[in-house]
Amino acid sequence: MPNPPAFQSLMLPNPLPLDGGESLSGVQIAYETYGELSPDKSNAILICHALTGDQFVASTHPVTGKEGWWMRMVGPGKPIDTDRFHVICANVIGSCIGSTGPASTADDDAPYAMRFPVITIRDMVRGLVALLDQMDIERLHTVIGGSMGGMQALSLAANWPERADRVLAIATTARHSAQNIAFHEVGRQAIMADPAWRDGDYYGEADAPDAGLAVARMAAHITYLSEDGLTEKFGRRLQDRDAKGFGFDADFQVESYLRYQGSGFTKRFDANSYLYITRAMDYFDLAEEHGGTLAQAFAGHDGGNGTRFCLVSFDTDWLYPTSESRHIVHALNAAGAPVSFVELSAPYGHDSFLLDVPALDRVVKGFLDG
Amino acid sequence: MPNPPAFQSLMLPNPLPLDGGESLSGVQIAYETYGELSPDKSNAILICHALTGDQFVASTHPVTGKEGWWMRMVGPGKPIDTDRFHVICANVIGSCIGSTGPASTADDDAPYAMRFPVITIRDMVRGLVALLDQMDIERLHTVIGGSMGGMQALSLAANWPERADRVLAIATTARHSAQNIAFHEVGRQAIMADPAWRDGDYYGEADAPDAGLAVARMAAHITYLSEDGLTEKFGRRLQDRDAKGFGFDADFQVESYLRYQGSGFTKRFDANSYLYITRAMDYFDLAEEHGGTLAQAFAGHDGGNGTRFCLVSFDTDWLYPTSESRHIVHALNAAGAPVSFVELSAPYGHDSFLLDVPALDRVVKGFLDG
Numbered sequence: 001m002p003n004p005p006a007f008q009s010l011m012l013p014n015p016l017p018l019d020g021g022e023s024l025s026g027v028q029i030a031y032e033t034y035g036e037l038s039p040d041k042s043n044a045i046l047i048c049h050a051l052t053g054d055q056f057v058a059s060t061h062p063v064t065g066k067e068g069w070w071m072r073m074v075g076p077g078k079p080i081d082t083d084r085f086h087v088i089c090a091n092v093i094g095s096c097i098g099s100t101g102p103a104s105t106a107d108d109d110a111p112y113a114m115r116f117p118v119i120t121i122r123d124m125v126r127g128l129v130a131l132l133d134q135m136d137i138e139r140l141h142t143v144i145g146g147s148m149g150g151m152q153a154l155s156l157a158a159n160w161p162e163r164a165d166r167v168l169a170i171a172t173t174a175r176h177s178a179q180n181i182a183f184h185e186v187g188r189q190a191i192m193a194d195p196a197w198r199d200g201d202y203y204g205e206a207d208a209p210d211a212g213l214a215v216a217r218m219a220a221h222i223t224y225l226s227e228d229g230l231t232e233k234f235g236r237r238l239q240d241r242d243a244k245g246f247g248f249d250a251d252f253q254v255e256s257y258l259r260y261q262g263s264g265f266t267k268r269f270d271a272n273s274y275l276y277i278t279r280a281m282d283y284f285d286l287a288e289e290h291g292g293t294l295a296q297a298f299a300g301h302d303g304g305n306g307t308r309f310c311l312v313s314f315d316t317d318w319l320y321p322t323s324e325s326r327h328i329v330h331a332l333n334a335a336g337a338p339v340s341f342v343e344l345s346a347p348y349g350h351d352s353f354l355l356d357v358p359a360l361d362r363v364v365k366g367f368l369d370g
Numbered sequence: 371m372p373n374p375p376a377f378q379s380l381m382l383p384n385p386l387p388l389d390g391g392e393s394l395s396g397v398q399i400a401y402e403t404y405g406e407l408s409p410d411k412s413n414a415i416l417i418c419h420a421l422t423g424d425q426f427v428a429s430t431h432p433v434t435g436k437e438g439w440w441m442r443m444v445g446p447g448k449p450i451d452t453d454r455f456h457v458i459c460a461n462v463i464g465s466c467i468g469s470t471g472p473a474s475t476a477d478d479d480a481p482y483a484m485r486f487p488v489i490t491i492r493d494m495v496r497g498l499v500a501l502l503d504q505m506d507i508e509r510l511h512t513v514i515g516g517s518m519g520g521m522q523a524l525s526l527a528a529n530w531p532e533r534a535d536r537v538l539a540i541a542t543t544a545r546h547s548a549q550n551i552a553f554h555e556v557g558r559q560a561i562m563a564d565p566a567w568r569d570g571d572y573y574g575e576a577d578a579p580d581a582g583l584a585v586a587r588m589a590a591h592i593t594y595l596s597e598d599g600l601t602e603k604f605g606r607r608l609q610d611r612d613a614k615g616f617g618f619d620a621d622f623q624v625e626s627y628l629r630y631q632g633s634g635f636t637k638r639f640d641a642n643s644y645l646y647i648t649r650a651m652d653y654f655d656l657a658e659e660h661g662g663t664l665a666q667a668f669a670g671h672d673g674g675n676g677t678r679f680c681l682v683s684f685d686t687d688w689l690y691p692t693s694e695s696r697h698i699v700h701a702l703n704a705a706g707a708p709v710s711f712v713e714l715s716a717p718y719g720h721d722s723f724l725l726d727v728p729a730l731d732r733v734v735k736g737f738l739d740g
Contacts, residue, residue: 020616118616178600178624179592185625186588188618189632190560193581211563218556219589222549227688230548236655244653246390246488248558248645252652254548255555262559275618282622283614285606318597318688 007098008032012130016093019120029131030098031055031090034074035082044137045080046128047089048145048152051277052269054097057089058082063268069354079365085141090131092124094276102272103203113272114200121148121284125155129163139163142368146170146353147320151284154328157307158286161300168367170312171353173324174294174331175285180319183223184278187216191271200272213271214262221261226316226349230254294331301337309339310367312360314352377468378402382500386463389490399501400468401425401460404444405452414507415450416498417459418515418522421647422639424467427459428452433638439724449735455511460501462494464646472642473573483642484570491518491654495525499533509533512738516540516723517690521654524698527677528656531670538737540682541723543694544664544701545655550689553593554648557586561641570642583641584632591631596686596719600624664701671707679709680737682730684722710737
């Protein structure tokens with residue numbers, strides 16, 4: 001990863017207490033906003049990003065030059081309409097796009113590296129809530145997120161129940177399963193097995209653990225796609241050749257695609273951040289945080305504090321399948337919180353929440369208008 | 371991998387022609403046999419092993435000291451009854467348990483390493499058929515295999531239709547899907563990213579690409595298990611601790627298990643063999659080999675040459691799901707070959723064919739007796 005450009009950010013005035021018992025001082029939160037905040041501050045929408053996401057939800061990423069990751073959803077006249085809403089998207093702590101993370105400088109002027117404390121999803125959200133405090137936004141119109149962003153939306157609802165009118169969680173789960181943890185562990189081991197990782201102390205060195213990070217990304221990427229989607233997109237088609245090469249070059253298009261995904265990722269992401277964020281996701285178990293019962297996590301919404309929930313899953317998502325969303329819906333029902341739920345049909349697997357699924361646009365728009 | 375002990379093997383008298391156009395001379399095939407061959411040689415069963423399997427189907431592996439990988443299925447009085455049958459199991463070419471592979475010595479007295487030719491499943495079977503020729507066994511009572519072993523059984527039936535009375539293919543496929551290829555490509559990239567791999571020339575060096583090979587094994591291992599099986603076996607249970615460690619040790623049992631699987635594997639398997647065998651599996655497409663139509667692959671059984679087929683799948687196998695077996699059954703139907711098919715219910719995913727599934731025992735015994 002190259003040296004980052006200057007990101008728009010804000011320093012939290014107080015140390016951030018963490019679930020692990022430590023606290024983090026001098027925390028920077030990098031963020032982007034879109035659309036005007038109304039005078040009564042009632043139109044703020046917080047969008048929470050996924051594992052490798054960032055704050056550039058609807059504007060060009062300054063490192064990759066690529067357009068915002070949810071351009072199709074956020075903008076003037078779009079389902080999350082920036083002519084009506086003030087949209088905030090911040091880089092989570094532990095990440096590497098301007099918010100404090102393992103690559104940031106510690107008190108001794110050296111990078112934290114693996115001295116950075118292990119964080120949780122709730123710690124990320126605590127940082128986001130502190131950002132909202134700085135912005136003097138007491139109650140969000142809506143908190144929205146897909147995948148790890150959905151975990152954050154649920155964590156905000158569970159732990160700061162007064163902070164949002166609406167909670168929209170897409171393609172997500174209330175806890176990481178053994179299989180989810182297993183795939184992340186493969187990625188972490190790939191990074192840590194790379195000698196260039198140097199126990200995390202690679203900042204300023206000639207090379208970073210890009211090879212390990214690329215393998216981690218490749219393994220994860222398979223879990224973001226459906227088997228049928230992969231078959232439709234690539235099948236067994238060969239890459240730029242008429243016949244098998246009888247060698248170890250990328251013969252098949254799917255191999256070439258994965259290699260491209262892996263190497264491209266290393267240009268924009270820090271390997272240590274990948275370790276910390278996957279760890280936070282693996283630690284995520286909203287029920288465990290609240291006495292072992294998921295309904296208890298949503299007890300703050302019992303009797304109705306006005307917060308409404310919407311859960312969306314995709315029929316081809318095998319990373320966080322529909323059953324996980326249904327589990328959350330049952331807990332919200334048990335807690336007496338109003339919730340709507342829809343399973344959408346889309347061919348793209350987990351990644352559907354980022355892709356061209358018009359039905360999702362309608363659900364998002366309908367929920368914000370409702 | 372340590373230096374192998376002396377394995378029982380046989381040298382093929384003639385060079386082995388390969389699908390890639392080269393041929394391999396001085397080929398050693400390591401094998402084990404169990405039970406007596408009848409005077410009319412009508413009771414021979416060939417068992418084909420899976421990706422990381424070996425010839426020690428029903429006897430102790432001399433390197434690991436572990437008992438045979440299909441002890442529950444093969445032995446006196448077992449479903450594949452060695453009091454009645456002469457069971458042959460051979461290490462495939464390309465592997466590393468005594469048969470010729472990348473670690474073997476080439477004509478220049480140096481290991482082949484990556485100079486070993488890329489092979490196919492059909493090449494492996496060509497080696498097995500040459501072994502049967504040396505044993506003077508013209509027609510097998512049955513050829514049996516699970517996973518990659520099933521691919522070999524199907525390949526033998528397609529390309530040497532006169533060599534077996536019965537074909538039993540378990541938890542397998544007639545072609546590798548894009549997702550299958552993708553998972554293998556992650557494993558290969560993990561190995562090749564390990565600096566200790568040295569472009570394959572690590573034999574005789576102080577270290578081998580064990581770290582990369584372990585990551586490859588971990589990624590593959592997840593695909594061998596069902597999500598429900600993983601949840602039942604491990605869930606989110608912690609390993610030897612009461613609370614999360616807020617570090618990067620193996621907190622969860624599933625992490626510890628995967629690490630153990632990865633590191634244990636490197637003690638018995640050669641990284642280059644892993645590259646070559648996964649490549650062979652990715653190249654496998656029985657229809658493509660036979661003019662693009664799977665039924666055409668089984669044309670040698672049209673009108674009935676007496677060969678009977680049995681296909682078995684498992685309902686929790688997401689690596690080679692039931693739909694793949696059904697696809698093969700339809701092709702056999704179209705070719706006019708007699709086939710029986712059963713989908714068994716078992717919680718273990720793809721690995722079910724190796725584990726305690728009494729229904730499989732009954733199917734195997736019934737098919738051999740029928």
